[in-house]
Amino acid sequence: MDTMIETRGLTREFHTGKKTVTAVKDLDLHIAQGEMVALLGPNGAGKSTTLRMLTTLLAPTTGSATVAGHDVVTDQRAVRRAIGYIGQGNSAAHAQRAIDELVVSGQSYGLSRTQARTRAAELMESLGLSEQAKQKVMTLSGGQRRRLDIAMGLIHAPGLLFLDEPSTGLDPQNRANLQEHILDLRHRHGATVVLTTHYLDEADALAERIVVVDNGRVVADDTPAALKADHAGDRIALTFSSPGDASRAAERASAAHPAAQVTHTSRAVDIQVAGGSGIVAGLLGDYAQAGITPSTVEVARPTLDDVFLSLTGRSLREGRTDTSIDTLEEVAA
Amino acid sequence: MSAVDTHPTRTPDAPAPVSRATSPLHDTALVFVRELRPVVRDPFSVIFGIIQPLFFLGLFTPLLVASSGQSTADTLQWFVPGVIVMLALFGTSTTGANLQFEMQTGSHERTLVSPLSRSSLMIGRALKEIVPTIVQALVIVGVAVPFGFRPDLAGLVVGLVVLSVFCVGLGALSYALALAVKENQWAFWGVQQTLLFPLMLLAGILLPLQGAPGWLEALSKVNPLTYVVDAERALIEGSWNGDAVAGAAAAAITCVVGLVVGARAMRASS
Ligand SMILES: Nc1ncnc2c1ncn2[C@@H]1O[C@H](COP(=O)(O)OP(=O)(O)OP(=O)(O)O)[C@@H](O)[C@H]1O
Ligand SMILES: [Mg+2]
Numbered sequence: 001m002d003t004m005i006e007t008r009g010l011t012r013e014f015h016t017g018k019k020t021v022t023a024v025k026d027l028d029l030h031i032a033q034g035e036m037v038a039l040l041g042p043n044g045a046g047k048s049t050t051l052r053m054l055t056t057l058l059a060p061t062t063g064s065a066t067v068a069g070h071d072v073v074t075d076q077r078a079v080r081r082a083i084g085y086i087g088q089g090n091s092a093a094h095a096q097r098a099i100d101e102l103v104v105s106g107q108s109y110g111l112s113r114t115q116a117r118t119r120a121a122e123l124m125e126s127l128g129l130s131e132q133a134k135q136k137v138m139t140l141s142g143g144q145r146r147r148l149d150i151a152m153g154l155i156h157a158p159g160l161l162f163l164d165e166p167s168t169g170l171d172p173q174n175r176a177n178l179q180e181h182i183l184d185l186r187h188r189h190g191a192t193v194v195l196t197t198h199y200l201d202e203a204d205a206l207a208e209r210i211v212v213v214d215n216g217r218v219v220a221d222d223t224p225a226a227l228k229a230d231h232a233g234d235r236i237a238l239t240f241s242s243p244g245d246a247s248r249a250a251e252r253a254s255a256a257h258p259a260a261q262v263t264h265t266s267r268a269v270d271i272q273v274a275g276g277s278g279i280v281a282g283l284l285g286d287y288a289q290a291g292i293t294p295s296t297v298e299v300a301r302p303t304l305d306d307v308f309l310s311l312t313g314r315s316l317r318e319g320r321t322d323t324s325i326d327t328l329e330e331v332a333a
Numbered sequence: 334m335s336a337v338d339t340h341p342t343r344t345p346d347a348p349a350p351v352s353r354a355t356s357p358l359h360d361t362a363l364v365f366v367r368e369l370r371p372v373v374r375d376p377f378s379v380i381f382g383i384i385q386p387l388f389f390l391g392l393f394t395p396l397l398v399a400s401s402g403q404s405t406a407d408t409l410q411w412f413v414p415g416v417i418v419m420l421a422l423f424g425t426s427t428t429g430a431n432l433q434f435e436m437q438t439g440s441h442e443r444t445l446v447s448p449l450s451r452s453s454l455m456i457g458r459a460l461k462e463i464v465p466t467i468v469q470a471l472v473i474v475g476v477a478v479p480f481g482f483r484p485d486l487a488g489l490v491v492g493l494v495v496l497s498v499f500c501v502g503l504g505a506l507s508y509a510l511a512l513a514v515k516e517n518q519w520a521f522w523g524v525q526q527t528l529l530f531p532l533m534l535l536a537g538i539l540l541p542l543q544g545a546p547g548w549l550e551a552l553s554k555v556n557p558l559t560y561v562v563d564a565e566r567a568l569i570e571g572s573w574n575g576d577a578v579a580g581a582a583a584a585a586i587t588c589v590v591g592l593v594v595g596a597r598a599m600r601a602s603s
Pocket of ligand 1: 022047050
């Protein structure tokens with residue numbers, strides 16, 4: 001398959017005062033044409049910085065990258081012509097009308113005025129913005145503005161689309177709609193898509209490949225299924241009526257499945273193991289023979305959050321405090 | 334958000350638009366029209382920009398008349414060209430604030446990712462400054478005429494051209510300042526205000542500089558605005574003399590320097 005993105009030792013440092021922050025460290029990434037990749041990581045992991053280097057917005061400190069066959073430093077214009085970008089901020093200027101920004105955006109990629117208008121009307125319609133077309137951007141609701149950003153990124157049907165947390169501020173229905181648009185761009189035009197997200201379910205639903213980043217480094221790079229299988233097994237949660245039963249149950253589970261991680265607290269037993277759903281029946285049979293009867297049994301499929309936890313020792317959801325700071329900044333802006 | 338907002342449909346069936354290479358002229362025109370649109374659609378900012386110069390015209394002219402002992406008509410003949418330059422100065426030196434706002438919200442970043450050339454992003458924006466300036470200048474002229482102001486028509490036209498050239502340069506410098514201080518609004522306004530008033534006073538807009546101490550006169554000689562103001566006075570008076578030529582040159586130099594500095598700042602921006 002053709003290469004769409006190739007980075008070698010891509011690194012970016014920021015200097016603020018005396019401090020040096022290495023936002024992205026030695027990134028080697030290879031993305032083939034038509035791939036759908038999610039960059040997943042907590043606040044400050046380096047996702048936006050990576051995207052900004054790949055879209056020519058930031059020069060790498062060291063290392064190199066080619067995007068759609070063009071070097072991001074020496075051939076910026078060719079890169080820009082080949083990509084679409086939906087950044088973390090708002091693409092449309094607040095003083096402009098929604099439709100005007102969309103049409104100008106199309107024209108800036110060389111669409112004729114008529115082409116741009118037709119395309120803009122179609123996108124507005126399908127993103128549910130027709131009513132707002134003539135409104136000033138500053139009067140749009142947060143979610144409407146986000147949808148306008150998306151329309152602007154799609155206006156020229158780019159062969160390579162970068163999305164930086166595209167679903168921030170969207171309600172569930174619009175998140176689903178966005179996912180549909182992305183899938184559509186892909187199926188119809190064979191587009192390559194690189195997106196960053198905090199939403200595990202989004203990465204799960206959209207991406208065939210997930211690159212987990214933490215502190216500027218790639219800590220895992222695989223399909224969602226493989227990541228879950230390798231880094232987090234199914235979880236079997238059992239409770240018992242007496243602590244004695246619980247400890248016997250934990251012992252028997254460990255003996256039968258040496259690979260499983262078994263944790264045991266008074267009346268509860270937690271078993272984390274690959275293919276856990278397949279061993280539940282056997283396990284319960286074994287308990288029945290031993291005369292132990294669990295009061296409740298629950299089997300949970302692993303989530304990417306479990307993967308992240310197992311890879312970094314931290315939960316993605318712990319980033320909540322940072323997220324609220326982001327939100328405050330958005331409000332202030 | 335209401336339920337009307339969403340119709341989860343697919344991207345409509347249409348041939349994928351292809352992005353094509355565009356000419357610098359196309360890009361500049363596109364940026365120019367984009368910048369102009371909110372001004373035309375919402376002329377409040379243009380009207381608002383005239384209020385302060387109108388105050389100067391209405392409140393300062395009587396003072397000038399009283400102190401010089403000249404007629405109102407003669408005083409206006411000298412003062413109105415300066416007021417026109419002043420309004421251009423107020424309007425265009427603050428224009429970087431608009432860009433700064435777009436830098437904060439993210440739309441500037443989006444234009445940087447588009448294939449629009451960096452110089453057209455700057456030139457298109459700076460060219461837009463011409464339009465509100467000319468409209469405002471004509472309003473001032475219209476207000477002053479009933480009080481005895483008599484501009485030479487050809488001179489006025491050429492004077493506005495010179496002013497436009499100057500505005501493009503000053504606007505570009507204002508954008509460059511915004512790009513340099515990034516999101517720091519305090520720094521933008523600090524620098525803009527610090528430079529604006531000395532430049533204005535040293536150009537002899539409010540009071541003639543004849544008889545000023547030598548050092549002050551020397552300072553005014555290195556102020557490009559001085560030449561622009563003198564040129565406007567000469568042209569509006571109908572005298573096609575050396576002042577007019579010097580002012581046109583000062584405006585042209587400001588324009589070139591502004592655009593070069595501005596385009597460079599745009600290229601370095603991210
Ligand atoms: N312009 C900058 N100047 C200084 N530091 C920066 C700059 N941009 C990013 N950083 C730092 O680089 C690190 C990575 O930031 P980045 O924006 O790439 O994170 P992210 O993964 O996109 O986070 P989020 O999920 O919050 O969007 C952070 O520590 C951030 O503070
Ligand atoms: Mg980010």
